[in-house]
Amino acid sequence: MARAWNFNPGxxxxxxxxxxxxxADLLDWQGKGLSVMxxxxxxxxxxxxxxxxxxxxxxxxxxxxxxxxxxxxxxxxGQNAFVPLNLLGDRTTADYVNTGHxxxxxxxxAQKYGDVHIAASAESSGFTHVPAQSxxxxxxxxxxxxxxxxxxxxxxxxxxxxxxxxxxLVADMSSNILSRPFDITRFGLxxxxxxxxxxxxxxxxVVVREDLLGKARRDCPSVFDYTLQLKHEWMFNTPPTFPIYxxxxxxxxxxxxxxxxxxxxxxxxxxxxLYAEIDRTDFYKNKVCVADRSRxxxxxxxxxxxxxxxxxxxxxxxxxxxxxxxxxxxGIRASVYNAxxxxxxxxxxxxxxxxxxxxx
Amino acid sequence: MARAWNFNPGxxxxxxxxxxxxxADLLDWQGKGLSVMxxxxxxxxxxxxxxxxxxxxxxxxxxxxxxxxxxxxxxxxGQNAFVPLNLLGDRTTADYVNTGHxxxxxxxxAQKYGDVHIAASAESSGFTHVPAQSxxxxxxxxxxxxxxxxxxxxxxxxxxxxxxxxxxLVADMSSNILSRPFDITRFGLxxxxxxxxxxxxxxxxVVVREDLLGKARRDCPSVFDYTLQLKHEWMFNTPPTFPIYxxxxxxxxxxxxxxxxxxxxxxxxxxxxLYAEIDRTDFYKNKVCVADRSRxxxxxxxxxxxxxxxxxxxxxxxxxxxxxxxxxxxGIRASVYNAxxxxxxxxxxxxxxxxxxxxx
Numbered sequence: 001m002a003r004a005w006n007f008n009p010g011x012x013x014x015x016x017x018x019x020x021x022x023x024a025d026l027l028d029w030q031g032k033g034l035s036v037m038x039x040x041x042x043x044x045x046x047x048x049x050x051x052x053x054x055x056x057x058x059x060x061x062x063x064x065x066x067x068x069x070x071x072x073x074x075x076x077x078g079q080n081a082f083v084p085l086n087l088l089g090d091r092t093t094a095d096y097v098n099t100g101h102x103x104x105x106x107x108x109x110a111q112k113y114g115d116v117h118i119a120a121s122a123e124s125s126g127f128t129h130v131p132a133q134s135x136x137x138x139x140x141x142x143x144x145x146x147x148x149x150x151x152x153x154x155x156x157x158x159x160x161x162x163x164x165x166x167x168x169l170v171a172d173m174s175s176n177i178l179s180r181p182f183d184i185t186r187f188g189l190x191x192x193x194x195x196x197x198x199x200x201x202x203x204x205x206v207v208v209r210e211d212l213l214g215k216a217r218r219d220c221p222s223v224f225d226y227t228l229q230l231k232h233e234w235m236f237n238t239p240p241t242f243p244i245y246x247x248x249x250x251x252x253x254x255x256x257x258x259x260x261x262x263x264x265x266x267x268x269x270x271x272x273x274l275y276a277e278i279d280r281t282d283f284y285k286n287k288v289c290v291a292d293r294s295r296x297x298x299x300x301x302x303x304x305x306x307x308x309x310x311x312x313x314x315x316x317x318x319x320x321x322x323x324x325x326x327x328x329x330x331g332i333r334a335s336v337y338n339a340x341x342x343x344x345x346x347x348x349x350x351x352x353x354x355x356x357x358x359x360x
Numbered sequence: 361m362a363r364a365w366n367f368n369p370g371x372x373x374x375x376x377x378x379x380x381x382x383x384a385d386l387l388d389w390q391g392k393g394l395s396v397m398x399x400x401x402x403x404x405x406x407x408x409x410x411x412x413x414x415x416x417x418x419x420x421x422x423x424x425x426x427x428x429x430x431x432x433x434x435x436x437x438g439q440n441a442f443v444p445l446n447l448l449g450d451r452t453t454a455d456y457v458n459t460g461h462x463x464x465x466x467x468x469x470a471q472k473y474g475d476v477h478i479a480a481s482a483e484s485s486g487f488t489h490v491p492a493q494s495x496x497x498x499x500x501x502x503x504x505x506x507x508x509x510x511x512x513x514x515x516x517x518x519x520x521x522x523x524x525x526x527x528x529l530v531a532d533m534s535s536n537i538l539s540r541p542f543d544i545t546r547f548g549l550x551x552x553x554x555x556x557x558x559x560x561x562x563x564x565x566v567v568v569r570e571d572l573l574g575k576a577r578r579d580c581p582s583v584f585d586y587t588l589q590l591k592h593e594w595m596f597n598t599p600p601t602f603p604i605y606x607x608x609x610x611x612x613x614x615x616x617x618x619x620x621x622x623x624x625x626x627x628x629x630x631x632x633x634l635y636a637e638i639d640r641t642d643f644y645k646n647k648v649c650v651a652d653r654s655r656x657x658x659x660x661x662x663x664x665x666x667x668x669x670x671x672x673x674x675x676x677x678x679x680x681x682x683x684x685x686x687x688x689x690x691g692i693r694a695s696v697y698n699a700x701x702x703x704x705x706x707x708x709x710x711x712x713x714x715x716x717x718x719x720x
Binding site: 002003004006008009010011012013014016019020022023026027028032033034035037038039040041043073074075076077078080081082085109112113193195199200201202203218219221222223224236237238239240241242243246319321322 | 362363364366368369370371372373374376379380382383386387388392393394395397398399400401403433434435436437438440441442445469472473553555559560561562563578579581582583584596597598599600601602603606679681682
């Protein structure tokens, strides 16, 4: 079969031209006689690949030198532990904003390492909005404030960057990183699992402002001690070399497309077309506050659960795969990260119209 | 250039037929319209890949059902923290046998979480032997005894499985796992970074006897809590799907070759040929006690460091790459894991003879 339109929430679809380059070089990277998978992480070849990935990411996201870049393992859920272990220092409390499933996981994990103060929560709306900054109540002396910039399950995304003054802002950006320009200098630390907008699963990006380093607790596992890893240029242990190589190819592609401003333009156009179709009819219903709708994960519900299931099954037959909503939310979820082209949205919209005509 | 003979200590050479299969299916796995990298870890397709990998590994290594299999992240160096965090329970002490660089790292990390008793050490020989079991002195009530079954830097390997009675034996098997049959029932837990005999870097295998579960400390990061991960069938967080897929292809290949008995036969033949060449002449010198020589990493020294360097450089010109010894050991290291065929050993031996003829 031809390549499907893959609406997976992550691991997600990757740019076809990136996959083609990976395929071409799989047994013999640039005539060096070996696969990237077979390179020593300390070889000239891999160090070149890693340095280029880091350089391209800095350029792409405008990351200045006082922010350090790490490619680690363990996923964003791992960082839920490693952020407090690295940043709490001698503070006892960290503040968290709860916007849904992933924020809740971050909160639960952080409670193992310190006191968590909930600065704001969207629970009252069933996690269908982002609490306005005016409603946030920070604690006295928090080590940091943590947000999840996009919640994949309900499809809620921050449309603003919170202002937290001297308190470092920490963001789990797993599901919307590199989907729009962002000002890293407004953050103390960001992290992201790769498997949505960066590359395959198995690599986790951490970008940290250097003045926040040096505070890891003694019981922080060494391979996740940011300061120690940076001392070894994130090669204290063998990094996940192949996922990093693919992430580098993705960064290169995004630069070639014109950078994050152009990427955002495309994502806005994709999201507008998709939400316009949802809003066109009462047959499809999105529950999220319009201003906080995610550009990355559009969720919607048909009139009955039976129709939801039929929609997912018939879409699959039409080469539109993985549209089923998360089990805690139900309904439909179309994840349309950077690598989903407008043609995929068009195909989905055509199918939505046709399905409604037959079942509406 | 053609494929090189790659003597990397890890990430290491992979079987060419495995890489060819990965290449063929890279954009469209078995006609499903997407890459394995793009599959949801909870999709029927990936769950099938994962289940087959686990099943094949059980068959290959004879792992009974009361031993649980986990594919995690963080490498073996990560496990240096997660083993004590999961296994210490209410004990205060763990015993470690020190056979070199990697054992020392395990010991240093474990000291962050409990008391470490050194049951035996090869330090007196400069880590060129494995202490005989008769020299081991266990502590009163250790939670476990930890060994590193193959030390890649000096090239020292256990030729025996230690007998530790009721005390669970824990082994870092990163560099010799699946290179020979082993009796898992003699161990409480084994772990291995994938990047030598299993697959690409970024996935870590843990096999644990089920009665050792349920003891994780509260401060163990959730993604590395064996019990919690097993409750979620090692999908509490998104696993490194692509490296796991390749590991599965490697297991399948080893079964097709005839299993670990056949693999061992080949590894013995390869090691014998290589050490015979080293021993043939005083020009090459291996420092390891003969009985404890590693089948996986053969280390040797030429008469001068200058000749070592020339050897490495000229070998590279002949398509024999990554023969430089580790920086702490110097000299030459030929890592000849499962995926290195006899033809690679033959090519190295021919080069060694020729180099000696010209420089001896």
